[in-house]
Amino acid sequence: MLKITISRMKALIIPTFSFSPMSKRAIPLASNFFSLASKSNLFSNLQNPVSYFPLKPSMISLPSNFPIQTRCVHSKSSLSSSSGEIHVIVGPMFAGKTTTLLHRVQAEINDGRNVAIIKSNKDNRYGLDSVVTHDGVKLPCCALPNLSSFKQSFGQDAYDQLDVIGIDEAQFFGDLYDFCREVADHDGKTVIVAGLDGDYLRRNFGSVLDIIPLADSVTKLSARCEICGKRAFFTLRKTEETQTELIGGADVYMPVCRQHYVSGQVAVEAARMVLESQKAQCGSCP
Numbered sequence: 001m002l003k004i005t006i007s008r009m010k011a012l013i014i015p016t017f018s019f020s021p022m023s024k025r026a027i028p029l030a031s032n033f034f035s036l037a038s039k040s041n042l043f044s045n046l047q048n049p050v051s052y053f054p055l056k057p058s059m060i061s062l063p064s065n066f067p068i069q070t071r072c073v074h075s076k077s078s079l080s081s082s083s084g085e086i087h088v089i090v091g092p093m094f095a096g097k098t099t100t101l102l103h104r105v106q107a108e109i110n111d112g113r114n115v116a117i118i119k120s121n122k123d124n125r126y127g128l129d130s131v132v133t134h135d136g137v138k139l140p141c142c143a144l145p146n147l148s149s150f151k152q153s154f155g156q157d158a159y160d161q162l163d164v165i166g167i168d169e170a171q172f173f174g175d176l177y178d179f180c181r182e183v184a185d186h187d188g189k190t191v192i193v194a195g196l197d198g199d200y201l202r203r204n205f206g207s208v209l210d211i212i213p214l215a216d217s218v219t220k221l222s223a224r225c226e227i228c229g230k231r232a233f234f235t236l237r238k239t240e241e242t243q244t245e246l247i248g249g250a251d252v253y254m255p256v257c258r259q260h261y262v263s264g265q266v267a268v269e270a271a272r273m274v275l276e277s278q279k280a281q282c283g284s285c286p
């Protein structure tokens with residue numbers, strides 16, 4: 001198991017990962033479903049994802065034996081209609097945050113609840129109409145510059161009908177705290193938030209950690225260290241760029257354990273210094 005769960009909800013279910021030493025990759029046991037959904041490319045032709053919301057079970061084809069984890073968030077029927085919830089999923093890159101978010105959203109849809117997914121429009125790696133995992137699994141989403149524009153883009157009537165809102169790449173939303181508080185406390189909806197808790201320097205990333213005091217549950221996932229295969233809690237940036245926000249995947253980042261984060265940072269820093277001194281020398285070249 002590659003997860004640490006700090007949760008008030010004992011019933012919270014997160015994917016169980018198995019480790020394949022060949023690939024050094026964590027593989028969710030439910031990956032069959034996701035690869036099936038991915039292969040059938042259910043949402044690849046979406047032009048306007050908003051028109052597909054709320055997401056419906058009919059939009060997703062599931063193998064009949066797929067183990068839907070309907071208890072991963074409280075069922076609305078067990079709560080008063082005005083009781084919202086906030087669930088937070090954090091971890092380094094490649095830890096399965098998006099996979100877990102889609103899994104929970106899927107369970108909610110199968111429970112008959114109206115769901116929408118939002119992601120930041122800063123992350124355009126796979127286009128703006130879908131949330132996509134590193135394995136290529138996808139669901140349609142609204143890509144927005146900020147969360148405060150969601151109600152307007154989505155439409156008030158459609159918003160009122162929503163039970164659950166999933167947010168991916170939450171680290172890019174500066175207005176995360178106010179949005180989650182309003183949606184859960186005031187509008188009585190469930191919010192499932194997935195994002196990086198730390199940046200490549202292991203500092204707070206955006207407002208993700210700010211919403212912990214608002215949350216019903218917090219799940220910290222881990223990946224596999226790309227160097228030794230141990231549990232990875234950190235994201236190492238392999239390039240010399242130093243700005244906090246830098247969109248990228250395995251070309252720029254790798255998940256690492258503590259030991260390899262420390263040694264990796266030393267190596268990257270050394271490379272950065274060599275590069276800078278070379279640039280300086282070149283600058284003084286005739």
Ligand SMILES: Nc1ncnc2c1ncn2[C@@H]1O[C@H](COP(=O)(O)OP(=O)(O)O)[C@@H](O)[C@H]1O
Nearest residue numbers: 025026093094095096097098099133134223224
């Ligand atoms: N080093 C790694 N450790 C774990 N999973 C990895 C690694 N490299 C690639 N993966 C793949 O990434 C998938 C998780 O992708 P995703 O849910 O998009 O993660 P996240 O949203 O946390 O970045 C895993 O199921 C696995 O197939």
Ligand SMILES: Cc1cn([C@H]2C[C@H](O)[C@@H](COP(=O)(O)O)O2)c(=O)[nH]c1=O
Nearest residue numbers: 093094123199200235244245246247248
């Ligand atoms: C560590 C780190 C990451 N980012 C970016 C890189 C990716 O575009 C996303 C994270 O995506 P994932 O779904 O969690 O794999 O965030 C960044 O901008 N700055 C960083 O320090």
